[in-house]
Amino acid sequence: MTRVWKWNRPVTVREVLEDLQQERSIAYTTVMTVLDNLHQKGWVRREAEGRAYRYEAVSTRAAYSAALMNEAWTQSDNPAAALVAFFGMMSPEQREALRDAVRMVQGPDETPAPQNPAAENPTAENPAVENPAAEKPAVENAAVENPVGENPAAAEGETGR
DSSP states (O other): OHHHHHHTSOEEHHHHHHHHTTTSOOOHHHHHHHHHHHHHTTSEEEEEETTEEEEEESSOHHHHHHHHHHHHHHHSSSHHHHHHHHHHHOOHHHHHHHHHHHHHHHTTTSOOOOSOHHHHOHHHHOTTSOOHHHHSOHHHHHHHHSTTOOOHHHHTTOOOO
C-alpha cells in the first residue's frame, strides 16, 4: 500500500515492481499477487488497461491511519484513559500537529481553549482585583478542587510530562 499511496494515482504491477527492485530483488508475480490480494480485501480498486490492471487506493493513507486510531480508541474499555495515554506518548511536534488539527476541525465558530489561562482570569496577574480563592489556604483550595484525591493532571487530560 505504501507504494500505491506514494504515487497517489493508479499504478501498474510493473511500476510497483520497478520501484521495489531499487531496494531488493522481488518477482513480478509476488507484486501481482499482493496487489490482487489488496483488491480482494477492498483496499485498492483496479481498472483493466490492455492485458494489465491499474491499481488505485480506495482511501488515503491519512484516512486509513484515522480509521486505525478510531478502531483502537473505541475498543478500549476506558476511551478517555486511552487518549490520555496516547497523548502522553506524543512528541512535542505531534502534540502541536494535534493542536493544529483540532483548530482546523473546530472552525471559526468555536473558540479554542485559551493558551494562557491568565488572559482569561484577570485576578491571576492583578492581585488588586478581588479574588476570594486567593484568601483561602492552598491546602483548602486543593481539597475543594480535588475532593477525591485524584491526580489533577490526569483529570485535566494531561500526563504530567
